[in-house]
Amino acid sequence: MSKNQKLWTKKEDLFLEEQYGQMTFQRIGEHLNRSKESVNKRIIRLNLRNEENCLRKKWTMEQDTFLKENIDIMNNREIGNHLGKSPSSIATRIKILKLVRKETMRRWTEQEDEYLLKYYGYKSLESISKQLQRSVQALESRLNRLGLYGVKAHTGNITVYELARCLQIDVHTIYKWIQEKGLTHKITRAKTRKFIGIEVSAFWKWAEQNKKLLNFSKIPTNTLVPEPDWVRKQRKYDYYNRPKYEKKQWTEEEDARLWYMFYEEGRTQQEISQLIGRSRHGVQRRLNRLRKKSPKKH
Structure with missing residues (x-):
């Protein structure tokens, strides 16, 4: 082992075991700030390919449905990123199901790239999707190719939309925390755009002082890494002590x-x-x- 090689932690191994088979190696690497090759080597070392959660598991009815619904608006790589499968696996499944694309995939234009880079972080992907008439999955794939998806991987921060998705709450709640509850944030510039960035470690520090504002039992384990040790204890406490169905008015x-x-x-x-x-x-x-x-x- 090289002296400069970063050792794998127990938390990283746990995240890898939980997400293997659900996420692509690229996505796992982005979450852990490691290369795809490093993730692959760790999977081999942990003997995960012999487990039941192997990537070569059977296709589900939901996955087949997603493939059929998106074959004309997403390429094989984009579909694979969403389903946690390789492009070759998608191509094979298309042949098995005897699916045929209606037309050649629409190529991205310079104007579309410019719009995407300008508003990513300012607007939600759903809003950009509507404007460009492309699926959210197509946007995520394009951002990956441009080297910008997952702002944390490039700046150490995440956007308010990424944080809301991780916490499974509405994005306006995040804005309210920033304006009224003192959630630390930074205005960050990446290439041709600016966005509100929130550092993960700063968020956890704020969350520890504002535990009543969150139901930690509803936050999936290791959604925001590195996750402090106290979160696991708080997650267990909220599971047993917070109301099972907390009232949340629809706006x-x-x-x-x-x-x-x-x-x-x-x-x-x-x-x-x-x-x-x-x-x-x-x-x-x-x-x-x-x-x-x-x-x-x-």
Whole structure:
């Protein structure tokens, strides 16, 4: 082992074991600030390829459905990044299912790249997706190719949208914390754009002083790495002591986003729940109530 080689920690190994088979090596490496090759070597050393969570597991019905729905708007690499599979695996599955793309994939233009780089971090990916008429997954793939996706990997910070997604809450809650609760942030410039950056370690320090504002039991383990030791204890405490279903009023803006994403963008209830920080059942119940209020809209 080289003297300068960074040793793997128990936390990194745990994250690797949990995400292997769910995320691509590239994505895992971005989260851990390691190269794809380093991740691959660690997987071999931990003998994970002999476990049940091997990447070569069977395709699920949900994965097949996603492939069929996105084959005409995403390339094999973009689909693979979303499903945690290699481009070659996607190509093989396309042949097995006898799927055919309607037309050649639309190439990215300089104007689209300029718009994406200008507003990434300022606007949500959903908003940019609507403007460019490309899927969110296509945007993430393009940002990866431009070397900008996952702001933390380049600046040590994450955007408010990335933080909201990790915490599974609405992005406006993050802005409220910044304005009213003193959440530390920085205005950062990356190439041709600026964005509000939040350092992960600074966020955890703030969170430790504002524990009542978060339900740690709803924050997936190692979503924001490195995760302090006290978070695990707090997660367990909140699981047993916070109400199982905490009341969270729906706003008019959330209703409008929910309706648009479901009926205009055709997103699934599961996708919407992840984007707005609600449970899938909560999304389903809210849709039912909105349908009763406005039966003519659908």
